[in-house]
Amino acid sequence: MKIAILSSHTSSLFWFRMDMMKEFVKHGHIVIALGPETEFGWKNKFEENGIQYKQFFVERNGINPFNDLKTYRELCRFMKEEKPDKVFAYQAKTVIYGSLAAKANGIVENYLLIAGLGSIFRGNGLKNKIIKNVMKVEYYAACKASKKVFFQNNDDKKEFINNRLIEEDKITIINGSGVNLDKFKPAPLPEIPAFLFIGRLIKDKGVMEYLEACQRIKAEFPNVRCLLVGPYDSNPSALQQEDLEPFINHGIVEYFGEQNDVRPYIKQCSTYVLPSYHEGTPKTVLEAMAIGRSIITSDAPGCRETVIDGYNGFLVTVKDIDDLVIKMKNLILDSSMNKLMAERSLKLAREKYDVNLVNKSIMETMKLL
Template sequence: MKIAILSSHTSSLFWFRMDMMKEFIKKGHTVIALGSEPEAEWKKKFQEYNIDYRQLYVERNGMNPLKDLKTLRSLYTFMKKERPDKVFAYQAKTVVYGSLAAKINGISEVYPLIAGLGSIFRGKGFKNKIVKTIMKIEYWAACKSSKKVFFQNQDDKNEFILNGLIQDDKTVIINGSGVNLEKFKPTPLPQEPAFLFIGRLIKDKGIMEYLEACKEVKTKHPQVRCLLVGPFDSNPSALKPEELTAYVDSGVIEYFGEQNDVRPFISQCSTYLLPSYHEGTPKTVLEAMAMGRPIITTDSPGCRETVIEGLNGYLVKVKDTQGLISKMEYLISNQHICKNMGEESAKIASEKYDVKIVNQSVMKEMGII
């Protein structure tokens, strides 16, 4: 079979979906990956894994209807020419327009993944309400055009059902994107306490809460390291470079930019933090768990599933900087707990989030044998 994988973010395709695409190929199928970045930059990288990469026109964060129409046209042309047997799509615009383009071309084997609902879907305000209404109509159309729809947490699934966007029997819950346990293995904890945040530098990820918590913690515990890995972003809520500069120049934060391999940085931390406002299931948390790190994250959709309170980490309220500081200081003063919590994280990652188990669930639902 010919299987198309659609995403509005090429690097996400390459780093987060590669294990799944390799499984499809191992089963003897052809995989075409579509993303937003130029073919000149990415085609050879995908070819190394026998995946055909195509550039798709899509503006990830824009709301220009003419540009979105161009995205639909681009996907329609692809579907008409390639006639994929099955389509797997994730991220809002490729889910919506990929599903519609497939339906127009008579392709019924479409399987979107709702990998977390963004700030617009859960936000408030008049403008947000208008955009949310449009998004709900688009998601309803996408779900109607799909055979099954994957969700990474119960909160997002319930949100769709509550809003009448999908029937329960069309939904499938999977345990995130999974984590490659052959690649992410437990490593020894550092001797000194160190915290790490990995992610796009956008406010919905809780980056400001992390920076402010680190600033407070460093005043009392100057020996503690606070590491930051991740790219700046075009999202409207993105952190500006000049906003980060003060934290770096004052020695609060050690910033390493975007990294293709996060394992060396996870190895340097004793605790992994992600104070995100909402997620599907955060991939970086799963990777940190697999490497034997305790987790401090928020009691929010997608995040709360990764932590058993007091066993492998702690949950704090969304936007609760003081709660974050409290847990950080507790682990600084009780470093012996980190080792036990890290071992529990690795155990949970192995039993629940092994990418092989997750991919088997996906392939079963998609009828890929």
């Protein structure tokens, strides 16, 4: 079968969905990945994995209706020309306009992935409320046009059900995007405690809370390392370079920018920290678990799915820097507890988050096996 995979972020397609797409190809299906970045930079990378890549226009963070109409028209043209048998879309704009474009062209095998609800859906304020109400209508139409909808956590699932955006029999829960256990293998813990945050440098990821907590930790434990990996972003809540520079210049964090391979950085840490406000299921947490690291993350949608509090790490209250600092100090002062939690993380990664198990669930739902 010919399967189209739609995303509003090309690098997300390549790094987060590659295992899934390769599994589709392995079973004899034709896969076309659609993203907004130029074919010149990405086409060969996808083709090396047996996947076609095509560029389309989408303004990931914008609210201009004319740009969104352009996205819809381009996706309609693609559906008409390529006639895919099945469509798999994730991220808000491709979920909405991809499913509607598919339906307009008579394609009924539409599968959506709600990989976390963003700041607009969970935020406050009048402008936010207006946009959220518009998105509810759009999500309702997208779900109506779909055959099945995958959710990565129960909080997002309940949000859709409570807002009457979806029929419950269309829902399939999966354990995040999974983690490739052949690629992310356990590694020894470092002798000196070290913390690591990986993610886009936007406030909703909890990066400011992480930086503030690191500042307090370094004041009390100057030998402890605090690492930061991730790109600046176009999101309205993104940090600017001047926001980060004081923490770098004062030796509070070691900043490594955006990295294609995060494994060397995870191996340098003893605990992975993600104080995000909301996620689908954070892939970086799963990768850290597979390498054998304790986790500190938020008691928030998506994040709380990955940690059994006190078992393989700690859950902290959203935006609570004091709570975050306490949990970081606990793991600095008790290395044996940290080691035990790290071992339990690895166990959970193997039993629950193996990418092969997740991909099997997706393929069974899409009837691709």
